[in-house]
Amino acid sequence: MNIDLSGKTALVTASSGGIGYAIAAGLVESHAEVIVNGRSSSSVDAALSRLQQQYPQARLRGAVADLGSAEGVTALLDQVPFVDILVNNAGIYGPRDFYDTDDAVWEDYWQTNVMSGVRLSRAFLPGMVAKQWGRVVFISSESARNIPADMIHYGVSKTAQLALARGLAKRVAGSGVTVNSVLPGPTISDGFATMMQDEVARTGKSLEVLAREFVMAHRPSSVIQRAASVEEVANMVVYICSQQASATSGAALRVDGGVVDDIL
Template sequence: MKIELNGRKAVVTGSTAGIGFAIAEGLARAGAAVVVNGRGEQRVTDALKELRRRFPNAEFSGVAADLSTSEGSTLLADQIDEADILINNLGTAHINGFFDQNDEEWLDLFQLNVMSGVRAARQFVPGMVKRGWGRVVFISSESAVNIPKEMIDYGMTKTAQLSVSRGLAELVGGTGVTVNSVLPGPTRSEILGNWMAATAREQGITQDEAEQNFLNTMRPTSLINRFTTTDEIANMVVYVCSEQASGTSGAALRVDGGVLRSIV
């Protein structure tokens, strides 16, 4: 299968590192013009520099904006008027105690993980519908189904993404626009990778050993028995954005290493 996205413009939120950066790479490799987004100017500049080094013939642009706020989302909309592909990747997670969290922490995470994607979809999807073609992908998590007791707020936001994604797919059905979610499992991304690296240093073990301990204790149902890579997540996303994936919409597609045990 040869995926070609020549002539398509993609916006990838939260794409200066980790899964988002790998998705930006994958889409550029397939021929799409890619808009990189991050919160700070320096992070965006550094990501663009590296992407242009790797893909000198590709088209990249960047928008530094905090999409957890309506002001940041407006800034993105002001600079990018339309897109054919929208990847709602922006998100974060924090280990926390349910009984210690306050309302503000819950609402802040909801704004970042959920409302950033809602606002971006409101901006870009109407144009996709008008043109009769578009791809929207929400990067959710296996934690949307297996709610982690140490990050209940995170699991809640990832479940909410599945609801938004499915509802939006229903709304634009029959227009040529597809909307799907991708559910990564434990991934050696910037956030989780850094956490595992710090854990390894504290315990005097290697990062591979720290990751294995995490799987054994926190995700023992993993079938691949390792963390997935950011490229493995990106491969699924690029396929979902392709012409070849035109028959897939409203789906929650797993790249979780088999952590989720349900068969549907």
């Protein structure tokens, strides 16, 4: 399958590292012009430099903005008036007991994980509909369907993304614009590597081995019995952004390694 996104402009939020960076790289490889977003100029510049080295012919732009507030989204929109592809990857996560999770934490998660996608979709969808082509993808999580007891606030925000994506798909039905969610499971991301840094040094085990042990200890229902790579998640996203995926909209597509134990 030859995915060619020539002539398309894609914005991947929070793409200076991790899954977002892998998605940006995949879209570049498919010949899209890619806008890299991060919260600091240094992180965005570093990601742009790295991408340009990997793909010398890449068409790249940077957009510095913290999407955890309405003001931050406005700052991004001032830099990026239109895109053909929007990948809502910005998000925060972390364990916290439900009884210790106050309103301020809930609000932070809601603003970053949900409202950033609401605001950007509201801004960009009309232009996509006018062109009769567009792609919106929400990077949710297996936690949207498998709510973790130690991250209820996070799980709720990820479930909300599924509802939002499905509703938007119906809102733009028949327009040539698709809206979907992708649900990664345990993934060897930059964040996971940082979390495991001391353990790698202490045990001498590779990151991949530690990730496998983590999955078997905490997600024993995994069918692949290992963590995914960021590239494996990105592959699904790039496909969903392609012309070949034009019949898929309103879907919640799992890249969770079978962690969620059902057949739907």
